[in-house]
Amino acid sequence: MKEGFRQCMAWLHTWSGLLVGWILFAIFLTGTAAYLRPEITTWMRPELHATAAGPAAAQAALDHLQQVAPRSPSWFVNLPDARQPALQVLWREAAAGRRGFANAWLDPATGETLTARETRGGEFFYRFHFQLHYLNVPLARWIVSFCAMMMLVAIISGIVTHRRIFADFFTFRPGKGSRSWIDGHALVAVAALPYHLMITYTGLVTLMLMTMPWGAEKAYGGDRAAFTAEVFGTAPPGRAAGRPAPLTAVAPLLEAATRHWQGGSVGRIAVQHPGDANATILLTRDDAERISSNPQTLLFDGTTGALLASAGDTGGAAAATRGVMYGLHIGRFAGPLLRGLLLLSGLAGTVMVATGCLLWAVKIRQQALKRGRIGFGLRLVEHLNVAAIAGLPVAMAGFFWANRVLPPGLAGRAEWEIHLFFIAWAICLLHPLLRRGRQAWIDQFAAGGLMFALLPVVSLVTTERHLGVTLAAGDWAFAGFEFGLLAIGAALGAIAWRLARRRPAAAVAPQRRQPTARLAAGAAE
Amino acid sequence: MRGPRWLGILSRCIAAVLGGYLLAALVAIGCALWLGPPRAEAVLVGMLLSFAVHAGAVIWVFAARSARRAWAGLAVPTLALGAALALTGGLP
């Protein structure tokens, strides 16, 4: 009976993992990249130089908005921080509908407008990670939620299946065929098990208002807005009075906020009805300062500067739990060291998913070779493995290349960067039709490695902010990012090199494409 | 398991995905209505728990000896919760 349970769980582990493995791989890798969202965005807008942000930045932003959008119903200011040194202002176009937003980047010191190339930057990976692209957003989020649930099931059934967690805790035996794949898969899974469980469950939690709204529907009689207002303490904005009144100075409000949050700083300013007697100013605390992502906000009267309301300072245990889970998932609170560890754990998760997909193919191929017939299912899985695992890095590199190569004035430039990401990925999906088996892996890893490694060179040719300048100027964030790109290129290249050099152990067998040789890839990662 | 193997698997998949979701949703509603006050807290507890319930249901469905047992094991708590919710006015 007990053995039967383990076998059931092994079956469940295999199929729940394989069925969504390729999407999960993409979710994990782009999600890991999203830990560096501000850094990626900074790199993709090389025109925006880091300048020292002073306390005057907020006032400069509001003055700018007063000039360009005096009649707008709402303004937003994203204040610069250590990771994103640019000052961004957004405003709702008075004439346009609900979604008509315009935005600009400002120099935090002078308030002057900066022009930068149009790009989605790291935001693309962040968004893709939970809502894919080209798809209807709710549908895509449901797909991702479904995959996350499968992931949770795969983790639980995997723990049950893996009967020797402690005996095999430190075990990795390279060069032993499918045994090595199992070892590698279990090692990255166990080494970061708390992370995998945390990131999967909290991932489900981030989308729970959409996927599990039934309790709120029932308890609030269908009034969703009342629920969110009660949880997050955010009231819908009031109406404009129709009488003009000048906006109060913002600096004293920022000081009051810092006092209120005991040293915490403001990350975002939202102004409703600027220039009206009923104007309000909402200050939101920088979410990098605490684990919980439940926003802490202060609402001020826009003309008198009087404090009207505060929210997020206290809250129930469940709301706090949700906030911490959400915050843990997006990892904005993490300092450089913890961010590095999150990246490592995210990569471990990515490798876990990849080795899981490969493991299935390795096992089935061994069985197929014994029977002397390779079925369509195995061919399909092997093909998709190449396209997903080796192809996605190529697509990501393609996205970065597009950022550097597309002309700055191109219409729809930001969208074209994304189109090129998918075009590169589509090529990787077709490529294994022409180059079979191991050769497809080698080609794609080599291509990805080359594309990543050449990115700093492309920067050198196409921008004025390349390693020659950044190193000399001590622009470490920017230079470090390019060294990171080089390192990724070197790692992908090393995988390709080992795959090409290391002939399979069973080269004498009639099958030349022995999956054991791919072991090197897993080990090198 | 009677019938072809794939039929049993299909049946279990439906039980796991739809049946498990239904049970999770009922647990979420139950928490929202029976826990608390405060209401918002009760709702959130239900939401946060629901995914563990769903995952547990999936594990049960595939661990059960037969598809029929899997369905039965899922139906009992679902119906019980549904009945309790109906009696307390939680369901239309």
Next chain:
Amino acid sequence: MIALSLALAYAGFTALSLAMERHHEQAHGHRRIPAGRRRLLRIAGWGLVAASPAPCIALAGWGDGSVLWCGLLTAALLPLALLLAYAPRVVAASAVVALPAAAVAALLGA
């Protein structure tokens, strides 16, 4: 301080692995571990791992500190497993060196 946490976890894991026959053989060439040494390795290993969260929590508090510690466990385990696979002879030495080095670094940093 964080390096000390990492070194404690790494040294603890190393001791625990060397108390296991499979890894003892990798590192020392034979499977037989004297009973006394095995017990010592086990106790030292668990003790070091149990002590490893302390510097994290002292530095970053319970919330951030425990998250940090979980990440550090991953960062300690992965290189150890790779080292056991590819360079088992240096495993024991690496732990012996890592611990005092991290302690000195923590003292200098404090």
